[in-house]
Amino acid sequence: MNLAVSLVHTILVHMKLSIARPMFKFIIWISPLFYSTLAIFIYGKDSPETLFHYVVLGSGFMALWSSIVFSSASDVNRERFYGTLEIIFISPVPFAVTLIGKIIANTLWGLISMILSFVYLKFVFQLELVFYHPWVFLAALLFVLLSLAVFSFFLALAFTLSRQAEALMNFIEYPIYLICGFLFPISYLPAWVQGISYVLPPTWAIQLLRDVTTETLSSQTVLFSFTALVSLTVLYILIGVYFYRLMDKKARFHGKLGVY
Amino acid sequence: MKQNVIEVKNVTRAYTTEVGIFKKEKKKVEALNGVSFSVKKGEIFGLLGPNGAGKTTMIKILSTMLIPHSGNVSILGLDPAADHRLLRPKINFILGGERNLYWRLSAYDNLSYFADLYKIPKSIKKSRIEDLLKLVGLHDVAHQKVETFSKGMKQRLQIARGLVNNPEILFLDEPSIGLDPVSARQLRETLRKLNNQGTTILLTTHYMYEADELCDRIAFINKGEIIDIDSPSNLKKKVDHLSIIDCSVLGASSSQIDSIKNLKSIHHIQVDRHDFAWTLRIQTTEPQLVVPFIYDSMKNSVITNLTISNPTLEDVYVRTIGENAS
Numbered sequence: 001m002n003l004a005v006s007l008v009h010t011i012l013v014h015m016k017l018s019i020a021r022p023m024f025k026f027i028i029w030i031s032p033l034f035y036s037t038l039a040i041f042i043y044g045k046d047s048p049e050t051l052f053h054y055v056v057l058g059s060g061f062m063a064l065w066s067s068i069v070f071s072s073a074s075d076v077n078r079e080r081f082y083g084t085l086e087i088i089f090i091s092p093v094p095f096a097v098t099l100i101g102k103i104i105a106n107t108l109w110g111l112i113s114m115i116l117s118f119v120y121l122k123f124v125f126q127l128e129l130v131f132y133h134p135w136v137f138l139a140a141l142l143f144v145l146l147s148l149a150v151f152s153f154f155l156a157l158a159f160t161l162s163r164q165a166e167a168l169m170n171f172i173e174y175p176i177y178l179i180c181g182f183l184f185p186i187s188y189l190p191a192w193v194q195g196i197s198y199v200l201p202p203t204w205a206i207q208l209l210r211d212v213t214t215e216t217l218s219s220q221t222v223l224f225s226f227t228a229l230v231s232l233t234v235l236y237i238l239i240g241v242y243f244y245r246l247m248d249k250k251a252r253f254h255g256k257l258g259v260y
Numbered sequence: 261m262k263q264n265v266i267e268v269k270n271v272t273r274a275y276t277t278e279v280g281i282f283k284k285e286k287k288k289v290e291a292l293n294g295v296s297f298s299v300k301k302g303e304i305f306g307l308l309g310p311n312g313a314g315k316t317t318m319i320k321i322l323s324t325m326l327i328p329h330s331g332n333v334s335i336l337g338l339d340p341a342a343d344h345r346l347l348r349p350k351i352n353f354i355l356g357g358e359r360n361l362y363w364r365l366s367a368y369d370n371l372s373y374f375a376d377l378y379k380i381p382k383s384i385k386k387s388r389i390e391d392l393l394k395l396v397g398l399h400d401v402a403h404q405k406v407e408t409f410s411k412g413m414k415q416r417l418q419i420a421r422g423l424v425n426n427p428e429i430l431f432l433d434e435p436s437i438g439l440d441p442v443s444a445r446q447l448r449e450t451l452r453k454l455n456n457q458g459t460t461i462l463l464t465t466h467y468m469y470e471a472d473e474l475c476d477r478i479a480f481i482n483k484g485e486i487i488d489i490d491s492p493s494n495l496k497k498k499v500d501h502l503s504i505i506d507c508s509v510l511g512a513s514s515s516q517i518d519s520i521k522n523l524k525s526i527h528h529i530q531v532d533r534h535d536f537a538w539t540l541r542i543q544t545t546e547p548q549l550v551v552p553f554i555y556d557s558m559k560n561s562v563i564t565n566l567t568i569s570n571p572t573l574e575d576v577y578v579r580t581i582g583e584n585a586s
Contacts, residue, residue: 002379009376013365020364083359087421090324091377092349098377252327252341255275255320 006093010101011108018071018106027070028109032063032117039183040125048128053210056121056129058182060114061206064148065182067110069173072103072152076160089251096244103152107145132215136222140212143226144205147233151201154236157243161250182206201236204229265429265460266299266322271331273317273484291317292328293484299477304451304461306475308468310581314484315464319433322462323353336428349378354422356434358414363407367398367417370406371424378425392420396450412443419450423459430454432463436470448474468574478573480580487580492573499571499579502527505542506569507554512538512561519557525549528579543575 018024039055046054076099079085088098121127131137159169177183179193180202186194197203208225211218273292278284292314299305307315320326321333324344333340338347354360361370371389380388393399396416406414415435422430432451436444444467451474455461465471471478472492479489488495517538521529525546532539544550547568555563 002376002381005382006376006379009373013362013369013373016369017362017364082362083355083357084362086325086355087353087360087374088377090344090348090353091374092345092379092425093377252325255273255317255326 003093003097007097007101007104010098011105014075014102014105015109018109024067024070024109027066028063028113029116031066032059032113033120035059035062036117036121036125040121040127042183048130049213049215051127052130052213054183056118056127057206057209057213059121060117061180061182061202061209062177063113063117064107064110065176065180065202066173067106067113068148068152068155069169069176071106071109072156074156074159074169075099075102075106076156095248099153099156100149103149103156107149107152110148111145131213133212133217136212136217137209140208140222140226143229144209147201147205147229150233150236150240154240154243157240157247160247161243176200176202179203180206198228199232201229201232204232262300262302264298265301265336266297266305266462267332267334268298268318268322269296269332271295271318271321271328271333273314273321273326273328290484292321294331295481295484295486296331297479297486297489299460299462301460302455302458303476304455304463304474306471306478307462307464307481308466308471308478308577309464309481313481315481316433318481319353319431319462319464323351323431324348349425350427351429351431352378352422352425352427353431353433354418354435356415356432356437358411358438360418361406361414361421364405366403366405367393367409367420368402370417371420374421375424380425388424388426389420392423395423395453396420397446412439412446415439415443415447416450419447423454427459429460429462432461434464434466436465436467444470468572468577472573480577482581495576496571496573499543499576501545502543502571502575503545503547504569504571504575505540505544505547505550505554506565506567507540507542507563508565509538509540509558510562510564511536512558516557516561520554523550523553528575528582530578541575543571543579 019028036055036059039059040051043051043055076085079088089095091098118129122129179189179197180186180200181189181197182202186197186203189197204225208222208229211222211225271292272290272294275289275291277287277289279287295314295318297305307318309315317326321328322335322340324340324347327341335347336350340347362373365373368389371392372385375385375389390399390402393402396419398413398417398420401409401413406417409417419435422432435451436447439447448470451461451463461474463474475492477489477491478495480487517531517540520526520540520542521531526542526544528543530541542550551566551568554566
């Protein structure tokens with residue numbers, strides 16, 4: 001029970017802390033409008049389904065991904081900068097719970113940003129948001145958020161473990177838009193790049209949402225995307241757990257937790 | 261006879277760093293080299309030593325943040341390396357400086373969050389936070405953002421944060437660093453109040469006056485080794501045969517200062533220079549010889565101040581650490 005209280009409080013505190021940062025405010029409130037506008041200019045004359053798949057979902061996912069890159073991925077380092085990392089690390093609530101709380105907080109902000117993008121497209125560009133199978137879409141969206149949270153957990157730990165990886169943080173925002181096919185199908189990409197796309201959960205996450213929002217819903221394609229996303233999620237959970245143990249070791253054996 | 265709540269035996273800890281840009285080499289730095297000491301329940305114990313002596317490493321080991329390479333540590337009968345889950349709710353630690361808080365949250369929100377991280381039951385959380393804010397004198401600004409606080413206020417909030425779980429043992433790493441004299445005094449009063457309530461305190465500090473006033477016992481640590489442990493009064497007895505001469509001189513030359521340095525009746529001399537002004541702090545058993553010699557050798561200079569006093573803890577520290585270094 002106490003753990004649940006701590007988790008909820010972590011979510012609330014970090015929602016407050018994240019949105020207090022001017023850059024994060026811009027990412028959540030302003031950048032989705034740019035992404036949506038950009039996407040509508042690219043696909044403005046296409047069919048409603050393409051518009052939904054590549055404008056609504058594409059720009060929504062860009063907003064969600066930006067929130068992940070500029071929050072969860074660097075949250076551990078931010079705690080280090082605040083000087084609070086060592087304190088939360090040695091508190092009785094396991095550090096993993098605190099980290100998960102932060103990731104949920106940022107994912108919720110990402111979701112809000114995604115919804116803002118939907119609302120903007122609906123009311124400013126009069127785009128039709130047709131959910132043929134709303135319950136299937138909702139279930140898929142929940143699983144997609146879970147999968148992205150797991151990927152964030154992996155990224156947060158990878159960036160904590162390696163200073164070189166941290167330098168890549170600002171660098172991975174746009175490439176992921178392209179590699180994971182947020183704005184166009186990944187079949188447009190060279191074969192070797194597609195190989196990278198397939199091992200990244202956002203690729204299958206957006207694919208799953210596109211599959212469940214197709215008018216002629218095919219259980220076979222949905223099942224394929226779903227299975228791929230589940231498999232990758234499990235894989236990233238395993239890598240995340242391994243990284244978490246490595247981080248604990250780095251902190252307590254090597255004494256480098258508070259070191260930049 | 262009070263029981264030992266902290267026992268440290270032959271603890272060693274080294275850090276490995278890489279040096280060089282192209283051809284990287286690993287360099288091992290011994291932070292602790294066979295450290296042993298114990299702390300009794302209800303005691304205020306001070307760890308004093310120069311920068312890099314191993315004080316912070318010791319505090320990190322005691323607060324479960326770091327694992328020693330060898331030796332045994334027992335806190336409240338628990339091993340901080342293996343039993344950290346059981347130990348963490350019973351202890352807390354406070355670092356000096358103004359960081360270690362969420363500046364964009366209010367004082368109350370900070371304490372509320374840390375209370376949850378320490379699994380403080382909801383039934384007592386609110387009253388404990390209010391009591392702590394009163395204890396550190398921040399009750400009136402409880403809902404103000406920390407970023408608007410002065411350094412002293414942030415430091416006091418850190419004290420409150422460290423007490424959020426009502427710890428049996430509190431570790432403080434240079435808690436008064438950068439504080440003005442009034443805030444430092446308030447901090448000492450708070451620590452004394454806590455100690456009177458039964459909290460065992462282990463602190464590191466560079467301020468001898470603070471250690472002398474607060475600590476029941478003090479350990480001098482240098483280059484990862486404990487050099488001496490005793491009560492401040494017993495430590496001072498070790499140099500009570502000495503007199504301390506503080507002398508300020510204007511316009512002296514280096515050779516004049518060197519002539520004083522070479523005087524045989526001087527046990528230790530500390531020299532500071534700011535432009536034309538020199539400050540000397542001399543430890544001697546023969547002030548009746550040293551004082552006339554200073555006046556004789558400074559004929560063309562101006563002695564602006566000269567006092568003779570009893571040794572303080574700082575003199576014991578300078579002598580002990582200085583001897584160890586030489």
